Amino acid sequence: MIALARAELLKLRSTRTALGLFIVILVVTLVPLVLILALVPKDWLGEEGITQFLTTASALVPLVLLVFGILGMTNEYRHGTITYSYLVTPRRWQVMVVKLVVYLLVGMVTMLVAMALVYVAILIGGAIRGVDIDATGGSTLGDYARQLVVAGLVTTFGVALGALIRAQIITVAGTLIWALFVENIIYVLKPAVGNWLPFVVFNQVSAAQMSGDGMEALTESALTRPEAFLVSIAYIAIVSVAAVFISLRRDVT
Amino acid sequence: MSVIKAEHLTKRFGKKVLAVDDVSFAIEEGTITGVLGPNGAGKTTTLRIILDLVRPSSGSVTILGHRYRELRAPAARVGALLDSSGFHPGRSGRNALRVIAAGAGIPDARVDETLEMVELEGAAKRAVKGYSTGMKQRLALAASLLGDPEVLILDEPANGLDPEGMLWLRTFLRKLASEGRTVLVSSHVLAEVEQTVDDILIMSKGQLLAQGPIRELTASTQPVVRVRSPQAEKLEAALVSSGAAVNRLNDALAVRGPSAAEVGDVAHAQGVALHELLTEQPSLEELFLQIAGTRREQ
Ligand SMILES: Nc1ncnc2c1ncn2[C@@H]1O[C@H](COP(=O)(O)OP(=O)(O)OP(=O)(O)O)[C@@H](O)[C@H]1O
Ligand SMILES: [Mg+2]
Numbered sequence: 001m002i003a004l005a006r007a008e009l010l011k012l013r014s015t016r017t018a019l020g021l022f023i024v025i026l027v028v029t030l031v032p033l034v035l036i037l038a039l040v041p042k043d044w045l046g047e048e049g050i051t052q053f054l055t056t057a058s059a060l061v062p063l064v065l066l067v068f069g070i071l072g073m074t075n076e077y078r079h080g081t082i083t084y085s086y087l088v089t090p091r092r093w094q095v096m097v098v099k100l101v102v103y104l105l106v107g108m109v110t111m112l113v114a115m116a117l118v119y120v121a122i123l124i125g126g127a128i129r130g131v132d133i134d135a136t137g138g139s140t141l142g143d144y145a146r147q148l149v150v151a152g153l154v155t156t157f158g159v160a161l162g163a164l165i166r167a168q169i170i171t172v173a174g175t176l177i178w179a180l181f182v183e184n185i186i187y188v189l190k191p192a193v194g195n196w197l198p199f200v201v202f203n204q205v206s207a208a209q210m211s212g213d214g215m216e217a218l219t220e221s222a223l224t225r226p227e228a229f230l231v232s233i234a235y236i237a238i239v240s241v242a243a244v245f246i247s248l249r250r251d252v253t
Numbered sequence: 254m255s256v257i258k259a260e261h262l263t264k265r266f267g268k269k270v271l272a273v274d275d276v277s278f279a280i281e282e283g284t285i286t287g288v289l290g291p292n293g294a295g296k297t298t299t300l301r302i303i304l305d306l307v308r309p310s311s312g313s314v315t316i317l318g319h320r321y322r323e324l325r326a327p328a329a330r331v332g333a334l335l336d337s338s339g340f341h342p343g344r345s346g347r348n349a350l351r352v353i354a355a356g357a358g359i360p361d362a363r364v365d366e367t368l369e370m371v372e373l374e375g376a377a378k379r380a381v382k383g384y385s386t387g388m389k390q391r392l393a394l395a396a397s398l399l400g401d402p403e404v405l406i407l408d409e410p411a412n413g414l415d416p417e418g419m420l421w422l423r424t425f426l427r428k429l430a431s432e433g434r435t436v437l438v439s440s441h442v443l444a445e446v447e448q449t450v451d452d453i454l455i456m457s458k459g460q461l462l463a464q465g466p467i468r469e470l471t472a473s474t475q476p477v478v479r480v481r482s483p484q485a486e487k488l489e490a491a492l493v494s495s496g497a498a499v500n501r502l503n504d505a506l507a508v509r510g511p512s513a514a515e516v517g518d519v520a521h522a523q524g525v526a527l528h529e530l531l532t533e534q535p536s537l538e539e540l541f542l543q544i545a546g547t548r549r550e551q
Contacts, residue, residue, distance in 0.1 A: 007356035014348035015341055080339040081352075083306060084396065087333055088356040090305050090322035252306040253298070
């Protein structure tokens with residue numbers, strides 16, 4: 001299993017995928033952050049609403065990680081490297097389980113890096129503008145921890161989805177459309193159903209304990225946070241188990 | 254004990270495609286066996302079933318006494334080269350091998366060794382997308398050798414190799430076999446493997462048509478005598494009346510039945526001049542036709 005994990009990490013390091021991931025993360029977190037820090041009038045910068053907003057700069061990271069997970073799995077089918085993975089480890093469930101776990105950890109580490117980037121960027125930005133900004137935006141350690149866990153889970157979710165539906169473009173596009181649009185539409189039209197949808201539930205787990213008006217929609221959710229966490233785990237577990245099973249049965253041609 | 258033993262392997266893809274149809278064979282230790290057959294014969298599917306990449310619809314196969322998935326450290330026992338390349342285009346050749354080696358617990362030093370064996374060390378650091386077909390093929394061969402395996406399963410290893418590369422491959426396979434390894438190699442060209450293999454399996458439309466030592470199988474087929482003559486029509490008539498089967502295209506005849514000497518004698522008796530007279534070993538296609546023909550007669 002350790003050999004497999006090592007192979008999985010080497011796969012990530014030996015292509016541009018990891019570098020690409022890092023660059024995308026830099027762009028989605030830092031670009032909006034830098035723009036706001038540079039352009040918002042000085043006396044607004046210290047206000048609670050703005051600092052909270054600044055710390056959500058890493059909110060897009062899980063979506064990037066989701067795609068990263070899907071690519072990590074579908075690329076193996078696309079380039080046929082799955083053949084070698086299975087030749088070396090014909091007990092396919094081991095290949096799948098190790099991949100799911102490695103991506104969980106990589107997702108969490110990436111999120112940690114993104115949050116650190118955001119924190120440091122706000123500190124530096126505040127210093128340059130001469131404003132004393134609370135770089136945590138009021139987030140507690142628990143808030144950060146939950147965001148980390150969700151980032152890891154979402155990455156794993158991507159890997160499992162990629163194993164279920166191997167067609168790369170369809171899976172990436174379909175999942176993004178689902179996460180960004182379909183769930184939101186259902187959430188608005190039928191909140192009773194919407195509250196249980198995977199990405200709504202993931203958000204519910206990771207959403208920081210905030211008091212601002214804009215956050216009311218989330219706190220009104222029917223699921224409490226522990227419930228949402230359990231439902232998230234259930235989603236990941238179901239999709240992962242399905243992914244392992246389908247991998248066992250699939251012909252590699 | 255046979256190194257590979259397949260019993261009644263059948264594989265259907267969906268309802269329509271019967272890719273492998275009740276195939277049974279045994280491969281003995283230290284032999285080179287060629288799996289021959291035209292496109293779509295089921296060669297690749299059979300090899301992938303042996304390696305547990307494709308699940309048979311029915312039947313079973315063991316390799317080294319076990320199912321592939323039950324082998325401990327399979328990379329150290331069985332090496333495989335499969336037709337679809339299996340390398341990420343953005344990864345260097347060396348890193349592609351390192352990924353495989355890491356999963357199998359094989360040290361990087363062995364990666365460099367195999368790269369040297371296939372004479373690819375110069376291009377090892379370049380991305381695979383810049384490789385020629387032949388280079389990819391060599392890389393795949395290196396991958397199959399990583400674990401220094403007892404058994405090698407190679408699907409069309411000669412694909413994309415130039416004549417020099419083919420010669421190199423032949424020598425290489427011979428060397429592997431002389432070290433006591435068992436090699437199973439597929440091809441759709443008889444000439445590619447006939448100087449290399451000991452035994453052949455002939456497949457067509459999913460079925461195993463024949464199996465055995467290559468000498469016996471090719472010896473049982475009739476060679477074709479090729480003749481060119483300015484009086485081809487006259488020669489054709491004489492040969493046909495002596496009972497030979499003749500195909501004529503302008504001044505060229507393909508004669509089945511008599512030997513080259515007998516054809517020469519007939520020409521001499523008729524006073525026909527010959528511009529060319531040679532015996533041609535049957536191609537895979539002719540081997541097929543003949544084997545399929547004898548099967549139908551049985
Ligand atoms: N994944 C698949 N799905 C459906 N049909 C398949 C699949 N793989 C192979 N086949 C079919 O099975 C048959 C045997 O294919 P196979 O690849 O084993 O032949 P082959 O002898 O290796 O041919 P070639 O010389 O072209 O490589 C073909 O009719 C092919 O179309
Ligand atoms: Mg093939």
